[in-house]
Amino acid sequence: xxxxxxxxxxxxxxxxxxxxxxxxxxxxxxxxxxxxxxxxxxxxxxxxxxxxxxxxxxxxxxxxxxxxxxxxxxxxxxxxxxxxxxxxxxxxxxxxxxxxxxxxxxxxxxxxxxxxxxxxxxxxxxxxxxxxxxxxxxxxxxxxxxxxxxxxxxxxxxxxxxxxxxxxxxxxxxxxxxxxxxxxxxxxxxxxxxxxxxxxxxxxxxxxxxxxxxxxxxxxxxxxxxxxxxxxxxxxxxxxxxxxxxxxxxxxxxxxxxxxxxxxxxxxxxxxxxxxxxxxxxxxxxxxxxxxxxxxxxxxxxxxxxxxxxxxxxxxxxxxxxxxxxxxxxxxxxxxxxxxxxxxxxxxxxxxxxxx
Amino acid sequence: xxxxxxxxxxxxxxxxxxxxxxxxxxxxxxxxxxxxxxxxxxxxxxxxxxxxxxxxxxxxxxxxxxxxxxxxxxxxxxxxxxxxxxxxxxxxxxxxxxxxxxxxxxxxxxxxxxxxxxxxxxxxxxxxxxxxxxxxxxxxxxxxxxxxxxxxxxxxxxxxxxxxxxxxxxxxxxxxxxxxxxxxxxxxxxxxxxxxxxxxxxxxxxxxxxxxxxxxxxxxxxxxxxxxxxxxxxxxxxxxxxxxxxxxxxxxxxxxxxxxxxxxxxxxxxxxxxxxxxxxxxxxxxxxxxxxxxxxxxxxxxxx
Numbered sequence: 001x002x003x004x005x006x007x008x009x010x011x012x013x014x015x016x017x018x019x020x021x022x023x024x025x026x027x028x029x030x031x032x033x034x035x036x037x038x039x040x041x042x043x044x045x046x047x048x049x050x051x052x053x054x055x056x057x058x059x060x061x062x063x064x065x066x067x068x069x070x071x072x073x074x075x076x077x078x079x080x081x082x083x084x085x086x087x088x089x090x091x092x093x094x095x096x097x098x099x100x101x102x103x104x105x106x107x108x109x110x111x112x113x114x115x116x117x118x119x120x121x122x123x124x125x126x127x128x129x130x131x132x133x134x135x136x137x138x139x140x141x142x143x144x145x146x147x148x149x150x151x152x153x154x155x156x157x158x159x160x161x162x163x164x165x166x167x168x169x170x171x172x173x174x175x176x177x178x179x180x181x182x183x184x185x186x187x188x189x190x191x192x193x194x195x196x197x198x199x200x201x202x203x204x205x206x207x208x209x210x211x212x213x214x215x216x217x218x219x220x221x222x223x224x225x226x227x228x229x230x231x232x233x234x235x236x237x238x239x240x241x242x243x244x245x246x247x248x249x250x251x252x253x254x255x256x257x258x259x260x261x262x263x264x265x266x267x268x269x270x271x272x273x274x275x276x277x278x279x280x281x282x283x284x285x286x287x288x289x290x291x292x293x294x295x296x297x298x299x300x301x302x303x304x305x306x307x308x309x310x311x312x313x314x315x316x317x318x319x320x321x322x323x324x325x326x327x328x329x330x331x332x333x334x335x336x337x338x339x340x341x342x343x344x345x346x347x348x349x350x351x352x353x354x355x356x
Numbered sequence: 357x358x359x360x361x362x363x364x365x366x367x368x369x370x371x372x373x374x375x376x377x378x379x380x381x382x383x384x385x386x387x388x389x390x391x392x393x394x395x396x397x398x399x400x401x402x403x404x405x406x407x408x409x410x411x412x413x414x415x416x417x418x419x420x421x422x423x424x425x426x427x428x429x430x431x432x433x434x435x436x437x438x439x440x441x442x443x444x445x446x447x448x449x450x451x452x453x454x455x456x457x458x459x460x461x462x463x464x465x466x467x468x469x470x471x472x473x474x475x476x477x478x479x480x481x482x483x484x485x486x487x488x489x490x491x492x493x494x495x496x497x498x499x500x501x502x503x504x505x506x507x508x509x510x511x512x513x514x515x516x517x518x519x520x521x522x523x524x525x526x527x528x529x530x531x532x533x534x535x536x537x538x539x540x541x542x543x544x545x546x547x548x549x550x551x552x553x554x555x556x557x558x559x560x561x562x563x564x565x566x567x568x569x570x571x572x573x574x575x576x577x578x579x580x581x582x583x584x585x586x587x588x589x590x591x592x593x594x595x596x597x598x599x600x601x602x603x604x605x606x607x608x609x610x611x612x613x614x615x616x617x618x619x620x621x622x623x624x625x626x627x628x629x630x631x632x633x634x635x636x637x638x639x640x641x642x643x644x645x646x647x648x649x650x651x652x653x654x655x656x657x658x659x660x
Contacts, residue, residue, distance in 0.1 A: 033497075033500075036497055036501075037497075037500060037501050037504050040497070040498065040501030041501065041504070041505070044501070044502075044505075044510075044513075045513070048513050048514060048516075048517040049517070051514075051517035051518060052516075052517050152398075155398075155649075156398075159642060159645045159646060159649065160638075160642065162589060162641075162642075162645050163589055163593075163638055163641040163642035163644075163645050164638055164641075165593055165596050165597070165600075165613070165616070165634055165637045165638060165641075166593075166597075167596075167597060167600045167613075167616070167617075168596075168600075168616050168630065168633075168634030168637065168638070169634075171616070171620055171623065171630050171634070172630070172631065172634065174623070175623055175624075175627060175630070175631075179623070179624050292504075292506055293506060295506045295509065296506040296507060296508040296509060299508060299509060299512065299597075300508070300597055300600065300601075303601070304620075314509075314512070315601055318512065318516050318601065318602075318603070319602070321516075323516070323517075326512075326513065326516050327513070330505075330509055330510075330512070330513040333505075333506060333509050334504065334505050334509070337504050337505065337506060338504055341504070
């Protein structure tokens, strides 16, 4: 991949105006891609909603209502309309942020989601940070020491992270560190007696308590966040270390590395100032992908650690077949993934000199 | 190590690069791949574990020693002992026997998903790569939409819609696994699309189906097999995750994820209920990863 990129660099020197046009076209294309992906997302959630075997009318009126009421509600819900009309009204509902009522919480799904999503963002962001801080250096070191015991250790650490059932690891951590050692709380986001004190602008307890200067609550939140974040971070680390290793290997094969060595540059500047600089852009994309992958992990780990986020909301809705809530949460998770990929695309354009 | 005459002849025939038949060339390739697998202890270990898993699944009734479904409430939550190697669960069922039968469930799901996904992914990807143009654009857009979902969440949504159960879990997982296969098949097809042998076949009047089946499949097969091997671990983990959330195999069926989930209620009294099936999931998915990793190194030595 990077081979073709380096040749691109050497040949690409078109006039500024055509480059500007090409840039505009690129932005337009990626915008169109985002729109179709979003549309596809909505098609999927719509189809899933139609597949549900439970009768949506019965779930509204109960099974005691008479036939006349059933027919009336059936019409009111638009179920007698052709599918594309139903899809159209689903689209307009989503645009107006109307995701229906949750049968579990008796609240609109949209406001439920707004309430639970900050906890998940907090967890997934910290986990991604942990994964990147440990995974990227590990991958670089493994690539530099390719074939030595360091490389083998890094490989096994990475493959273990790929292979561990995350819900099981969480359960074992609770068994050891809560039940036997008493080092961590059994779950939740904060101690019960600390609840409801902090009400800040960001909905992240960590940030809000820092803003309010309340360190007791800050530590309580950190204490609760640490175990699930480290477990998720380990999964991200496994992925990021393997990716950065293979990106680095690709760079270390290039001829400019040989040139740098020939002119007497030390090992450290070659690795960090030459090779690593060139993989930053690729790494960014991969970190974004890791973040999206963690959204999967949060569903399981939030269930294990009773973390009141999107994942726990989704699974508890699943248990009672609260389909509005399930579909809303799934839609939101899909949208977050799209947004993160879009964000990484934008930052990519900023830091990659070739796209400037 | 000295080889007996027959094996040494066979070895010479396999290693000889002056082929006298295309069959010899084919076996030579397999043999060389096998030798490099032997030289990679981690991949070999993965291979061995998978072999054991298949044997265990086939011979489950002979190995288990207990009936995995026989309840005995008087014997509930017994710690591991000589009679019950991994203890008993909350219904007094033997955990070892359930673990052994769980291997069947795991293999059943992985094989079924793979069998569904490999041809679908190949057909979609190869069609897109072979035809190009708007067919390519449309098919790859659909692939990307599925890829943009975190896979467990997508599988959750589908199995919630289809209802719990192992067959529905298989369908749900298959829906999340095909996109990377399609991507790979497309990329591979495009590299061969304009090769002389494909053009020659076209000139002879071969249709698209024949070209894909007879000319492209054999060339794509190795990399798709590697991809599938690496995928098996994520299939196993997704299946276990669905089982853990109660959406996969339904009780009383022995499934490792569901076993680990039901053990959580007795975590403090009976640690083995969660620990043992979790370790089984970890071992098997690690084995598939090690083997897949080793196979990829053999095929693409640049990353080794």
